[in-house]
Amino acid sequence: MKALWRLEAIRKRNARDLCVSLLERQLGHPLPLTRDDSDINDVWQLVDSCLSYAGAFHALMTVVEEFHRGSIPMEELRNLVDELLPEPLLHxxxxxxxxxxxxxxxxxxxxxxxxxxxxxxxxxxxxxxxxxxxxxxxxxxxxxxxxxxxxxxxxxxxxxxxxxxxxxxxxxxxxxxxxxxxxxxxxxxxxxxxxxxxxxxxxxxxxxxxQPRSYLIIEFRPDGAVPDRYLTSAWLQVEGEHGLMLHCDDDPLPFDRLPVLVKELLSENQQVVNRPTPELTLEFVLPVDLLGTPLDQLRITVDGLERRLGIEHPVVVRSLDRMRRQAYHHPWRRKWHWLRDNPRGAKVCWVTQPGQYGGESLYNMLLSEPSSVCLAMAFPPRPDGPDSSDELRAALQAGAPIVAWCRRGRDPGRFVQEFQDLLDMGALALPDTVLTLRRQALRALDEDPGGDHLGLELTLIFDDADRLPEPYVRLKAPA
CATH class of the missing domain: 1.10.533 (Death Domain, Fas)
Structure with missing residues (x-):
């Protein structure tokens, strides 16, 4: 206090008022300071207030030094501050x-x-x-x-x-x-x-x-003996816990039986109805040729009320092929763990027209850049087969946990802007953000039945590599 009092910029009221004003400007906010008519008491109040806020006293020294740079009292005060007060963490x-x-x-x-x-x-x-x-x-x-x-x-x-x-x-x-x-x-x-x-x-x-969450996971596996028939399984998984098998059908079903299965699971299965958390995400594990199916627009009827599945819960799809092929798991886990640790740094690989990149080039782009965890296409990938496009295959094999596309095709500039707006809300929040988008789309459809809102046409692959259905979890040693 004595060393500070020796400085004229502190001792005189007018100069001290100017120092306080400059100090608050440097801090970026007013300093909680009770002023006193007595000069000595006023300085005590200033010192006490500065010591209450990290970096405030050092900022005061910077201000006062503009008036007394090179003077002996200033040097003595600076040495005293350096000895008694640690350097603040922040600039x-x-x-x-x-x-x-x-x-x-x-x-x-x-x-x-x-x-x-x-x-x-x-x-x-x-x-x-x-x-x-x-x-x-x-x-x-x-x-x-x-x-x-x-x-x-x-x-x-x-x-x-x-x-x-x-x-x-x-x-x-x-x-x-x-x-x-x-x-x-x-x-x-x-x-x-x-x-x-x-x-x-x-x-x-x-x-x-x-914010705990439950997941209803429904898998369709192609039945090798009967074309266009699928073996179905379903699990309920609460975040951080093992999945509970709800359904496992050995008799292959046609894909058009899916609405009945979903309706039964959501409204009649007691484990789902009485799940411990209110938030529920629907995940459909599908072969690559079914990933573009508009499951968010699937209509179910419960107690006489028909509605689209995608406005009630977040609806995402996941790749059955990637889950079943262990060779795909290493890049997938690397990408997912990077995204999990850097959720705000996710980068998108934009593909605005089919064939924009060759399969090998796109695979290399996604694989070599850790932050490229998302592939976004303004058009739907062609079905799997000899004439299929390479974009979806490259994304799945390179480990991209997020893939999104517009099912009817879209103006590239418009799609980039719309999907970037979703990503700005956080990559890990995409299922919930897309749920909001789908609800907005339905309201827009009521006002303009001929509209082409993205929420009616967006497919989202959101693949959590840390959370696999039970059959794909590696066996562990007994506890």
């Missing part, structure tokens, strides 16, 4: 950017920064033995300052970085992308880039734990 620019990102998040999704959520996230990243939260959860800047002071954790990831990753995993759209980009930049500067994927995986898993 001023990083702190301002984070403040702006969180204000945007609060405006778009206020429930994610509610006091109870912030308190829970604080204890999640600091652990049960972490220091008490000496800040009001309503004061998000105060919580961030507290986290910035905690620079060490057991897994080498600073709690502040883990906190931002948790928020990004819970958010959607541009705020999530920007938060994860900010965290990636900080991790790179701190030399923690290798630790970040593990932090992101934990954040994604924590987010999933907060």
């Amino acid at each position: 001023p620019r990083e702190r301002r950017e984070l403040d702006g990102l969180l204000r945007t998040l609060a405006a778009r999704a206020p429930e994610l920064v509610a006091p109870d959520v912030i308190r829970a996230l604080y204890w999640e990243v600091t652990g049960p033995s972490g220091p008490a939260l000496n800040a009001d959860p309503d004061d998000l800047r105060g919580v961030l300052a507290r986290l910035e002071d905690l620079t060490v954790s057991v897994d080498s990831v600073p709690p502040l970085l883990a906190f931002v990753e948790e928020l990004a995993a819970s958010a959607n759209g541009r705020p999530a992308v920007d938060l994860q980009s900010w965290a990636g930049g900080l991790a790179h500067r701190l030399g923690l880039a290798r630790s970040l994927p593990a932090a992101r995986r934990r954040a994604a898993q924590a987010s999933q734990r907060r």
